[in-house]
Amino acid sequence: MAEPRRIAIVPARNEAGAIAGVIAELRAFDPGVDVVVVDDGSTDRTAELAAAAGAAVVRLPFNLGIGGAVQTGFKYALEHGYEVAVRLDGDGQHDPQELPKLLGPLAAGEADIVVGSRFADGSSTYRPPFARRAGIAWFARLVSLLTRQRVTDTTSGFQAVNRLGIRLFAADYPHDYPEVEATVMVFKHRLRLKEVAVQMREREHGTSHITALRSLYYAVKVTLALLVGVFRRKAVPLEEGEA
Numbered sequence: 135m136a137e138p139r140r141i142a143i144v145p146a147r148n149e150a151g152a153i154a155g156v157i158a159e160l161r162a163f164d165p166g167v168d169v170v171v172v173d174d175g176s177t178d179r180t181a182e183l184a185a186a187a188g189a190a191v192v193r194l195p196f197n198l199g200i201g202g203a204v205q206t207g208f209k210y211a212l213e214h215g216y217e218v219a220v221r222l223d224g225d226g227q228h229d230p231q232e233l234p235k236l237l238g239p240l241a242a243g244e245a246d247i248v249v250g251s252r253f254a255d256g257s258s259t260y261r262p263p264f265a266r267r268a269g270i271a272w273f274a275r276l277v278s279l280l281t282r283q284r285v286t287d288t289t290s291g292f293q294a295v296n297r298l299g300i301r302l303f304a305a306d307y308p309h310d311y312p313e314v315e316a317t318v319m320v321f322k323h324r325l326r327l328k329e330v331a332v333q334m335r336e337r338e339h340g341t342s343h344i345t346a347l348r349s350l351y352y353a354v355k356v357t358l359a360l361l362v363g364v365f366r367r368k369a370v371p372l373e374e375g376e377a
Contacts, residue, residue, distance in 0.1 A: 138217035140167050143207030145200055145291075146224025147174040150183055153224050157187040160222075163230040170210050171224065174203040180224070200291075201309030208303040219300050221293045228292045232332040236294035239328050246325040247299045249285075249317075250292035250332035269353045273314045280360060281321040286329060288314045298325055314356050 142160050146153055157169050171184035175197030185191045192206055204221065211219045218240060222228035228250070236248040253270070273288045291313060295303065302323055308315035320327050 137166065139215060140164070140218040140220070141211050141214070141216040142167050142169045143204065143211060143219055143221045144169060144171045144184075144189070144224045145174055145203035145207060145221075146171055146176065146180050146184070147197060147203070148176045148178045148180060149224040150176075150178040150180050152226040153180050153184050154187040156222070156224055156226050156230075157184060157189050159230045161188065163233060167220075168216075170207055172203040172207045172210075174198055174200070199309055201307055201312035204291075204312065205303060205307035205309070208300055208307065211300050212304040216300065217297050219295050221291060221295075223291050227335050229333065229335055232292070233294070235330045235332060236292070239330065240294055240296050244326070245328035246296050247320055247327045248294045249287065249290050249327065249329050250334075251285075251287035251290055251329040252332065252334050253286040254329050254331035265350065272353060273356070276357065276360060277314060277317050280318055283321070283327070285317060285327075288317045292332060292334075308359075315359055318360060 144153070144156060144160075149156075153171060157171070160167055160169055169189040171181070171189045171191050173181040173184065173191055173193045175194050181191050181193050190210075192210060194203065194206065198206075207221065208219065218237070220233060220236065222230070232250060236250055239245040239248045253274070270287065270289055274286050277288045278284050299320075302320070302325065303316070306319065308319070317327065
């Protein structure tokens with residue numbers, strides 16, 4: 135049987151120092167994977183270097199934020215007929231050599247969306263700042279309660295999805311601190327989500343925009359959004375041809 139058409143979606147903003155290496159690692163892992171870099175209003179050479187490295191580049195005219203960039207990538211995957219999409223960040227923290235752990239459950243038909251978790255088995259060496267670590271733990275507990283399935287890493291941007299996941303995320307993806315809300319949305323649409331343990335590397339280029347104050351703002355805002363979402367009418371799975 136022919137392998138499914140697959141694409142790597144890489145949202146990036148001002149990642150000129152890392153983006154070429156990310157693309158090279160993806161190609162070394164899987165020469166058959168296509169790569170699209172969604173340049174989220176960068177003011178550096180991110181788009182230029184991504185194109186030079188062989189990726190397709192979608193340039194957003196201004197900074198939409200991570201949710202808008204990710205949804206743009208899934209829209210691209212849907213419109214171009216891809217059957218499997220992986221998402222990883224443009225800063226080099228996600229190691230493409232870990233992708234078989236994510237792709238295996240998809241190929242086996244065990245899940246529609248597979249998330250690489252930094253905390254699934256307790257072996258990760260990743261140690262975020264205290265404020266971020268507290269926020270991650272809070273959302274893991276809250277989302278586990280809301281979905282009635284144990285989840286350990288609701289802020290992971292390392293994912294693999296099948297055609298159902300591509301259609302869902304192309305049609306609807308939260309735009310402001312999106313990963314936590316998107317996890318709940320997956321369950322509301324009755325898609326199957328599975329976590330697998332992965333290692334995450336330290337950032338070598340650039341700096342994170344998530345400060346302690348932003349972490350607090352994030353925790354309050356997203357908690358309210360999740361609680362409001364509980365009272366909305368239940369979602370139903372997207373039918374073929376929708377989106």
